[in-house]
Amino acid sequence: MTPVFAAQGLARHYRSNGQTVPAVNGVDLTVERGEYVVIVGPSGCGKSTLLHLLGGIDQPTAGTLEILGRPVTALRDRELTSLRLREVGFVFQRFHLLPVLSAKENVMLPLAEAGVPRAARTARATELLAYVGLAGREHHRPTQLSGGEMQRVAIARALANEPTVILADEPTGELDAATGQAILDLFRRLHADGTTLVIVTHDAHLADQATRRVELLDGRVVADQSRDRG
Amino acid sequence: MLGLAWRNLARHPLRTGLTLLGVAVTAAMLLDMVMLGGGLDRSFGELLLTRGYQIRIAPKGTMPFDSEAAITQASPLIAALRAHPEVESVGPVLGATLYGRPRGADSLVTLVAYGIDPQDQGLYRLVRGRDLQPDGTGQVVVSAEAAAALGVAVGDSVRLAGGLDPLAARTVEVHPFEVRAVVEWLYDFQGQRSAGLPLPALQRLTGTADRDPVSFVMVRVAHDGAVPGVATALTEAHPSVEVSSVTDLMRQFRDRLLYFRQLSYILGTISLVVAALLLGTLVTVTVNERLGEIAALRAIGIRRSTIVSHIVLESTALTVVGGAAGAVLGLVTARYLDTILTAFPGLPASVSFFVARPDALSVAAALLLGTGLLAGVYPAWRAARLPLASTLHEEAT
Numbered sequence: 081m082t083p084v085f086a087a088q089g090l091a092r093h094y095r096s097n098g099q100t101v102p103a104v105n106g107v108d109l110t111v112e113r114g115e116y117v118v119i120v121g122p123s124g125c126g127k128s129t130l131l132h133l134l135g136g137i138d139q140p141t142a143g144t145l146e147i148l149g150r151p152v153t154a155l156r157d158r159e160l161t162s163l164r165l166r167e168v169g170f171v172f173q174r175f176h177l178l179p180v181l182s183a184k185e186n187v188m189l190p191l192a193e194a195g196v197p198r199a200a201r202t203a204r205a206t207e208l209l210a211y212v213g214l215a216g217r218e219h220h221r222p223t224q225l226s227g228g229e230m231q232r233v234a235i236a237r238a239l240a241n242e243p244t245v246i247l248a249d250e251p252t253g254e255l256d257a258a259t260g261q262a263i264l265d266l267f268r269r270l271h272a273d274g275t276t277l278v279i280v281t282h283d284a285h286l287a288d289q290a291t292r293r294v295e296l297l298d299g300r301v302v303a304d305q306s307r308d309r310g
Numbered sequence: 311m312l313g314l315a316w317r318n319l320a321r322h323p324l325r326t327g328l329t330l331l332g333v334a335v336t337a338a339m340l341l342d343m344v345m346l347g348g349g350l351d352r353s354f355g356e357l358l359l360t361r362g363y364q365i366r367i368a369p370k371g372t373m374p375f376d377s378e379a380a381i382t383q384a385s386p387l388i389a390a391l392r393a394h395p396e397v398e399s400v401g402p403v404l405g406a407t408l409y410g411r412p413r414g415a416d417s418l419v420t421l422v423a424y425g426i427d428p429q430d431q432g433l434y435r436l437v438r439g440r441d442l443q444p445d446g447t448g449q450v451v452v453s454a455e456a457a458a459a460l461g462v463a464v465g466d467s468v469r470l471a472g473g474l475d476p477l478a479a480r481t482v483e484v485h486p487f488e489v490r491a492v493v494e495w496l497y498d499f500q501g502q503r504s505a506g507l508p509l510p511a512l513q514r515l516t517g518t519a520d521r522d523p524v525s526f527v528m529v530r531v532a533h534d535g536a537v538p539g540v541a542t543a544l545t546e547a548h549p550s551v552e553v554s555s556v557t558d559l560m561r562q563f564r565d566r567l568l569y570f571r572q573l574s575y576i577l578g579t580i581s582l583v584v585a586a587l588l589l590g591t592l593v594t595v596t597v598n599e600r601l602g603e604i605a606a607l608r609a610i611g612i613r614r615s616t617i618v619s620h621i622v623l624e625s626t627a628l629t630v631v632g633g634a635a636g637a638v639l640g641l642v643t644a645r646y647l648d649t650i651l652t653a654f655p656g657l658p659a660s661v662s663f664f665v666a667r668p669d670a671l672s673v674a675a676a677l678l679l680g681t682g683l684l685a686g687v688y689p690a691w692r693a694a695r696l697p698l699a700s701t702l703h704e705e706a707t
Binding site: 132163165241 | 702
């Protein structure tokens, strides 16, 4: 089966003060469907940059990357955008919900973009909010929700178009331990339901529950361990 | 989409409110300038055609009411005009000054007098009373202002004189006239005291009967399409007079109003530039505040075109709401300014400087809407070109 991600010699270099800074430097990484991968490493080691490359929101300066068999450097912006909409779900550390929309409207946003009819997207958003434990909170605006609830709405939004993979960048970074645990439980459930997860984190608990741990240092993979959690 | 645009704008109600106010003021100014740009000449044209007379004949080199020059020995000319097969109606007009003495007063009231043919006149509308009779010697119709100044009503008698004896400081040739009606004179300026009487009566009263003068002649042609041909034929047949169709008069009038039009174009352009700056600034500021949100939306698969549409829609929503408020404000200010401008002496009170015609409203709306769209283009373009990874990285740190 086509892997979700297949990276060979993947690199992303930045120019800063006349110098080339290698944020990601020759990463070989393949992620298969159904995997639960955490990417760990010290701050500034290139975790988020790697996640952005995998999600097609940044372009590599060297190497190759295929997302579901499609080489990202050959895709036009429109195609990459469509790929992100339908196949990749993003969860951000700071949630990035639209504050003027209700929880349900936030979840409906990518559905509307994908052309899902109104009745179907309303039903799907309601179902997803119930899945993440927010039944009855559909009409609350983000400012009326706690951090954990906002992150759950963001996860529901990421799941809206039934993506192949969820990419999450420090999803518990803004949450306290108890709230973070609820998010961990949610990710565990998502994985159990068959969703592929790639998560960048500093959270040791989150790293422990994954089936595969990829460790980065100075933009390179220094360890890649699979663990059976079955 | 519109709901989302509006909710985004409502995040900062004071800022949005002030911008809407600014857009409303500039829209009002734009509307007023568009109305002013074509309003006066249109209004003047409509006024000239109020009674359907499409041609004016004046002394050579003049326009009606332009000077005190007159066409003398006018009866043969009038007869010739009436004999023209395409001509339906001929209304001679003599302008003069009369003096009336109010009841029980020593002072005199100066009146603008029109000598007209009661059966063929295009100068007034009856307000109350009855019109002059065809042979209405000894009859007069007056403006409401003249009636008030003279202290007379319909049916009263008024004594009018055609001149003053400067040595004796008293009127000469005083004649009694029956006030037949109070009328509205179409070409009078505001507050003008005017009286109308049959042309021969005015000629006698002013002592000019032997010269048989008229100031100008109004000619109505049966079919509008025949007007240019008739005007040309009359010019050739009567080279000693100035024959002008309403179209000619409007062209000359428009040339005289060039200053107004230039002023309105300049002020209208300024108002559009101010509106564009206001909208562009507000939308740019709101986009800058939402860069993280926009980058996240792009990351989850929202297309550039959707982002652009949302931002342009915000700018358009501001334009539409501000423009609607501006239309009301513009109409109110136009009415107020019109009362000031039409009070200028020498201008017919029934002309309007600001004419609210559907085409003027449409032009103003289209210009403003175009400006609103353009104002949203730069911030929308900026949002669409946002580097996603670095923006999200900056937001996270």
